[in-house]
Every structure is written in C-alpha cells, then in structure tokens.
Amino acid sequence: MSVLDSTLVTNYEASPPAMNDVANLHGVMRVAQSTVDVVASASDDNDVIHLAPIPSNATVPDIFIGSDTLGGSATLNVGIYTSAGVVVDEDLFATTVADAAALADVRHEASDINTVGKKMYELAGASVDPGGYYYISVTMAAAGGTQGDLSFIIHYVVS
Helix, strand or coil: CCCCCCHHHHHHHCCCCCCCCCCCCCCEEEEEEEEEEECHHHCCCCCEEEEEEEECCCEEEEEEEEECCCCCCCEEEEEEEECCCCEEEEEEEEEEEECCEEEEECCCCCCCHHHCCCEHHHHCCCCCCCCCEEEEEEEEEECCCCCEEEEEEEEEEEC
C-alpha cells in the first residue's frame, strides 16, 4: 500500500513545520452573491456583465451561475476582467454555458483542475500579485435579446 501526502500535509508534518498558504488551509471564506436584472439590450453577443470584484490574492473554489431564458440562442462565458474593465480571459472558468438553467457550479467547466488553489492574479496570468481587484464577469457568447434575471454566488478565500 502506498501513501501520498498533499503539500498541505507534507508541510504540516515537516520538522519544523513549514507554513502553508493561508488561502489554501484555514483561510477565510467570503461570498459575493446577487441577482442582476439583465435588460434585453445587455443580452446580445459580446455584451459583458461584471458580477463582482474579487481581491487579486484570493482563491476561488466555486462560482455558481444561473439565469432565466435570455432569448435566442443565448450562452454565457465566465471569465476575468481587470477592475478597469479590460478583458483578461473571457472564458477562463466557463465556455458557452446555456442560459435558462438553475444555479450550477461553473468554476471548472473550462478551467483545468490544476487551477485549484491558484490566486486570482495567477489565474489572470500575472507572475506577481499587482494588488487590487479583478472582476469575475459574464460575457454573452451568443445573441439573446430578452430580459431576464441572472443570479450568481461566488465563494472566495482570503488570508
């Protein structure tokens, strides 16, 4: 029988113990959640809905998104924008998710499982933490054109 320890366990068992990143072990879970009334003119292809500002040093274990029928063939991408509204990766988390669905976790619909525990700035492709915030945003991937609600629950962890 083989036993393999995660880095968290290896650091804990080291003598002397090595510090783990607090965001990955014993961090503080925060939540950003709301419902957005998506007007018909904001549900067309390439329209952007910024959901929440998330600290650059936070990890994001899950992102739940759900919406009414937004019309046409509406689909959603979920990704990262800078706090200045500049796209970093519009479908980092999820690509062409169908509208008219109950809340579902889309955090790893498109992103690799090896991004678990990565901080927002790392997910955004930066090698050092610039400080500040990134937006988790929805970009419409196909035309909708109908008014409806879009709800989200984003859990994030800070030290």
